[in-house]
Amino acid sequence: MQEQPEHAVTPGLTARVELTVTDADTAHAVGSGDVPVLGTPRVLALAEAATVAATATRIQPGSTTVGVRVELEHxxxxxxxxxVVAQARLAKVDGRRLLFExxxxxGGEPVAEGRVERVLVDRQRFVERASRAS
Structure with missing residues (x-):
């Protein structure tokens, strides 16, 4: 029986996530400003959701990815x-490190662009370590 690789995550994976902006998504509501437009923290959360979706069906059971670095221009x-529509494309895989564009x-017009780096981890071990650090 052939052993499965740690993960089957390869460059080129993509995902798309949509959000219709509500009052709860505004800069005023999320505490990142005082204007009634889509707040940067929600833009980032949407972009990260797309990165998670891009690999969700390709990682081993019990594994997950966690964000470690973000570069985003709103x-x-x-x-x-x-x-708004967030799209993520896995640009590079370096061991457990995943770099997304x-x-x-x-409506096709740019709202934000950048890069998100995530790391593949064992979900249970990660949660246990985080709990001990508290």
Whole structure:
């Protein structure tokens, strides 16, 4: 019987996640400003959701990925009611390190772009270590 690799995550994996902006997603609501437009923390959360979705079906049971580094440029304001689309593409795999290129658009127009780095970990061990650190 052939042993499975630690993970079957390869460059080129992609995912897309959508969000219709509500009052709860605004900079004012999330505490990152006082304007009623899509807040940067929500833009980042959406981009990260796309990175998680890109690998979700390709990692071994019991494994997960955790974010370790983000580089994000928020380029345009998005008002309540608009739908934004986050796309992630796995650009590079270096051992357990996964580097994604991410973009967020509104009607095809750029809202944000950047890179997200995640690390493949054993979910149970990670949670246990985090609990001990508290």
């Amino acid at each position: 380029l345009a304001a998005t008002p309540v009611g608009r739908t 991410v973009s967020v658009t509104d």
